[in-house]
Amino acid sequence: MKVETIAVLTSGGDAPGMNTCVRAVVRSACAYKMKVIAVKNGLQGLIDGDFKEFGARDVAGIVHKGGTILGTARSKEFRTKRGRKKAAKNIQNAGIDALVIIGGDGSFRGGYELNKDFGIPFVGLPGTIDNDMYGTDFTIGFDTAVNTAVDAIDKIRDTAESHHRLFFVEVMGRHSGAIAVEAAIAGGAELALIPEVTTDIDALANSIVAQKKAGKKSAIIIVAEGDDAGSATEISDKVYKLIGFKGKVCVLGHIQRGGHPSARDRVLASRLGIAAVKTLKSGKSNVLVGEIKGDTALTPVTTVVRKKKKADMKKERFVRLLGT
Numbered sequence: 001m002k003v004e005t006i007a008v009l010t011s012g013g014d015a016p017g018m019n020t021c022v023r024a025v026v027r028s029a030c031a032y033k034m035k036v037i038a039v040k041n042g043l044q045g046l047i048d049g050d051f052k053e054f055g056a057r058d059v060a061g062i063v064h065k066g067g068t069i070l071g072t073a074r075s076k077e078f079r080t081k082r083g084r085k086k087a088a089k090n091i092q093n094a095g096i097d098a099l100v101i102i103g104g105d106g107s108f109r110g111g112y113e114l115n116k117d118f119g120i121p122f123v124g125l126p127g128t129i130d131n132d133m134y135g136t137d138f139t140i141g142f143d144t145a146v147n148t149a150v151d152a153i154d155k156i157r158d159t160a161e162s163h164h165r166l167f168f169v170e171v172m173g174r175h176s177g178a179i180a181v182e183a184a185i186a187g188g189a190e191l192a193l194i195p196e197v198t199t200d201i202d203a204l205a206n207s208i209v210a211q212k213k214a215g216k217k218s219a220i221i222i223v224a225e226g227d228d229a230g231s232a233t234e235i236s237d238k239v240y241k242l243i244g245f246k247g248k249v250c251v252l253g254h255i256q257r258g259g260h261p262s263a264r265d266r267v268l269a270s271r272l273g274i275a276a277v278k279t280l281k282s283g284k285s286n287v288l289v290g291e292i293k294g295d296t297a298l299t300p301v302t303t304v305v306r307k308k309k310k311a312d313m314k315k316e317r318f319v320r321l322l323g324t
């Protein structure tokens, strides 16, 4: 397969570092004398034919910017074969040889379905704050999101300690506790409640009482939004019913998606963006380009879509050990 024209898009939830990654893809493709088409608004942009040719100067001044200058979307239409057929037609009409899809698990699956149905080659780059993609140790945006959460937890700790309060801090993670665990360790939280572990409300309430008796004057419990016991507010209410002790709730929400990407995310995004272009240049496609144990790693699409990455359970145990 000879790849002369590539299209780049960002899809799914926006993540800090997506712009850095777009810049790396565009600039390295230009260095390899490839033509680059930027697609607006993710996979929906393929259906709408929302294309614009990009040169090296079109990605100036974005290395540090949060969000995505290309726009992103969650496209219902792309989930249908009819929608994907429209996308394939636009791709072929524009002379695009392969796609670079920067996004999460769902976006990658979208690329897989498009390839399966219409043979459009693609590479996926892991752009999501969730760090839940198989085939990479870290996703682009995760480090920034964790740092944003830790910054908030540090501030909450000031008021929690001053007023001797219990706080439930809800962080993002519908299916993964990765942000919760990492932020809990770095923020010195007492516990992290995550989707990967069943939450026992009685045990949670007992541990809060026990820690209070042992002299803890305040406590911070991190709740991943997808925890099986409910939202931070629901968990706080359930605990209150058991021990009559009201916890304050702080939902960090979308602030975790925004902001300048951390240096680490920028380096990861740059490295993986270059690797994606090199992969296509060498004739390979239908892989996730990730980083495993410090090296760039290509994982076949069929493996990525079959496997799920869970939060690191060793780290979850660190939280329990250190939060006593």
Ligand code: ATP
Pocket (backbone or CB within 6 Å): 011, 012, 013, 014, 043, 073, 074, 075, 076, 077, 078, 079, 080, 103, 104, 105, 106, 107, 108, 109, 110, 111, 113, 127, 128, 129, 130
């Ligand atoms: P994040 O991790 O930030 O949520 P994501 O890429 O996982 O990002 P999704 O909303 O799950 O976000 O997926 C993005 C888009 O990918 C969807 O809106 C849809 O258009 C497409 N997509 C997801 N799953 C499929 C599928 N099975 N078939 C076709 N398209 C899909």
